[in-house]
Structure formats: structure tokens, C-alpha cells
Amino acid sequence: EAQVTQNPRYLITVTGKKLTVTCSQNMNHEYMSWYRQDPGLGLRQIYYSMNVEVTDKGDVPEGYKVSRKEKRNFPLILESPSPNQTSLYFCASSEDRNLVAAFFGQGTRLTVV
């Protein structure tokens, strides 16, 4: 079954404690991206990757890092989380950079206290 898998689904952490949210896709997609979803703001892109070792900033990259060492994995790293990063995070992948029919993961609800 084609899917994008994120872990963990839920996470509560304290300010400043480094964390990683993993994302893996089994469709051999080149394009992957991370979004955050906040009430009234819609989905906003954090980072994207067009292929292995190729990543770039989206609209709201501050406070986040990513890496793309393998095609299937695209982890999101928060080096020093702050309360304003409390949000619902989604990883997505698509077959190409045209973004048609992007597949989304189930989401990670992060709370930073």
C-alpha cells in the first residue's frame, strides 16, 4: 500500500530539548516536503526536497532543519524547540516536482511547553 509514514503521531516536549520527527515514503517519490498546519492559517511549507541531498527552505523554515540522505526518508529536526512551534506537522511526497496528487502522512501533533 502506498503510504507516507510519520513518527511519532503525538509528542509533548519541553522548550529547548532537541527532537526529530521521522518521515518515510514507500513510493520511490523524488519530491518530499514538510508542512505545519495551524488554525486559520492553512498548511504552510517548512522545507522541501527535490531529491537526495537536495533540500531548500519553504515559507516558514526558521527553527527547523531537514536532511535527505536516502530517497525514502526526510526527517524534520527541531534543534531547540520553542512554544511557537506547537503545531500539527505533515510530511508529503509526490512523484515529481509538479506536485500532482501529493500524498500526505497522518500528521504529528507537537506540543512544546
Next chain:
Amino acid sequence: EDQVTQSPEALRLQEGESSSLNCSYTVSGLRGLFWYRQDPGKGPEFLFTLYSAGEEKEKERLKATLTKKESFLHITAPKPEDSATYLCAVRSFSGGYNKLIFGAGTRLAVHP
């Protein structure tokens, strides 16, 4: 600045009561408009892609249409299982890459 606005924010319908959701957009050079469905606690699920004004796509009780300034998602004789948040997004080409710009969504509740 590229922007997507969806209305209404929330919509309550009786089962069988047809209606439409609106997505208006401002984008320099539309390269595709997408509709997604999002159920509570889940990621968005792709529904349709529209590329040019006048284009229409249908799937069961849903029909998406596109003009030069907006898109509509028509829901005909909805059922309770159509309850979800419907997201609209446009593809914009900026800074040498494609990106999706999402609206805030319309929360649809269909009651028996």
C-alpha cells in the same frame, strides 16, 4: 503575493441538501489548482487537479470547477460520510521551484 481564500469557513448541511464551497485565488501564473479532503486526525487526501478555466472534474457526489479567479467544489445530495474539511491549494512557481499554497479550508458537517 500569491494567496488562496476559502469560504465559508464552516458549512452545515442536511443530508441531501446540495451546496458549493468556494476557493478564490490570486497567483502569478496558475499551474494547477488542487482540492483535498481532510478527516479529523488524518492527513489531506487528494481529490482533484484542475489546470485551466472551464475545466471540470467529478468524483461520486463531488464536482470541481475552475474559472480564472476561483474554483468551486459542488456537493450534490451529500451524505454524513462527506463530512470533512475540504482544502484548496494552488501550485505556484516561484524562486525556481513549484510550491503549493493552501487555503485555510472549509469544515463541512452533513447531518442525517
